[in-house]
Amino acid sequence: EVELVESGGGLVTPGGSLRLSCGASGFIFSIYTMNWVRQAPGKGLEWVSSIRGSVGSGGNIYYADSARGRFTISRDNSKNSLYLQMNSLRVEDTAVYYCTRDSSGTNPGEFDTWGRGTLVTVSS
Amino acid sequence: QSVLTQPPSVSAAPRQRVTISCSGSNSNIGNYAVNWFQQVPGKVPKLLIYLDDLLPSGIPDRFSGSRSGTSASLAISGLQPEDEADYYCASWDDRLNGVAFGGGTKLTVL
Numbered sequence: 278e279v280e281l282v283e284s285g286g287g288l289v290t291p292g293g294s295l296r297l298s299c300g301a302s303g304f305i306f307s308i309y310t311m312n313w314v315r316q317a318p319g320k321g322l323e324w325v326s327s328i329r330g331s332v333g334s335g336g337n338i339y340y341a342d343s344a345r346g347r348f349t350i351s352r353d354n355s356k357n358s359l360y361l362q363m364n365s366l367r368v369e370d371t372a373v374y375y376c377t378r379d380s381s382g383t384n385p386g387e388f389d390t391w392g393r394g395t396l397v398t399v400s401s
Numbered sequence: 402q403s404v405l406t407q408p409p410s411v412s413a414a415p416r417q418r419v420t421i422s423c424s425g426s427n428s429n430i431g432n433y434a435v436n437w438f439q440q441v442p443g444k445v446p447k448l449l450i451y452l453d454d455l456l457p458s459g460i461p462d463r464f465s466g467s468r469s470g471t472s473a474s475l476a477i478s479g480l481q482p483e484d485e486a487d488y489y490c491a492s493w494d495d496r497l498n499g500v501a502f503g504g505g506t507k508l509t510v511l
Binding site: 312314321322323324327339340341342375380381384385386387388389391392393394 | 436438440445447489498499500501503504505
């Protein structure tokens with residue numbers, strides 16, 4: 278069974294840092310583009326960042342403007358794991374962060390698998 | 402302000418048909434496929450439609466999608482109470498150099 282499990286969320290003060298992790302199982306992790314998508318309380322979905330798999334443009338990384346310069350996405354294919362290092366956190370970064378798999382290498386945004394999410398709360 | 406524009410809410414009675422629009426531009430929908438997601442309250446989003454009009458396994462054919470020009474639509478026929486959810490469109494955007502989501506549409510089954 279294809280599964281994604283996020284961890285690492287929690288309460289952090291503004292300006293602080295947090296590292297999210299996502300463990301993958303049930304598929305060949307290395308070949309898929311992986312993503313972080315967040316949802317602020319009561320709000321819509323917001324794409325945060327993507328990192329391509331080893332096929333095609335392997336390793337290419339993309340960030341939303343809100344994340345660029347503060348967040349760093351990475352992956353360890355040997356551990357079937359995706360990460361999001363979040364620095365200089367702001368109150369507006371408060372959200373549930375979902376790890377997602379992009380099922381297509383040619384149709385970005387085809388997020389066919391989602392984790393249950395991990396809540397990040399930025400508050401003083 | 403979302404790059405892709407959806408109506409905030411739509412409603413219809415059971416067994417009726419409803420459509421949800423998603424309006425974009427040539428930097429996104431005009432050149433890239435659209436995917437649709439369903440999020441039932443309190444649940445994780447689920448892929449509903451991909452590549453404009455394809456249904457993932459397990460999605461009933463009451464759901465259908467289309468794309469024309471810089472707009473896309475999601476149609477749900479034979480509405481059922483369990484269809485009450487938030488629906489989001491998504492597409493790659495060249496200006497963002499990333500995935501753009503619509504603001505979401507809340508469907509109420511009257």
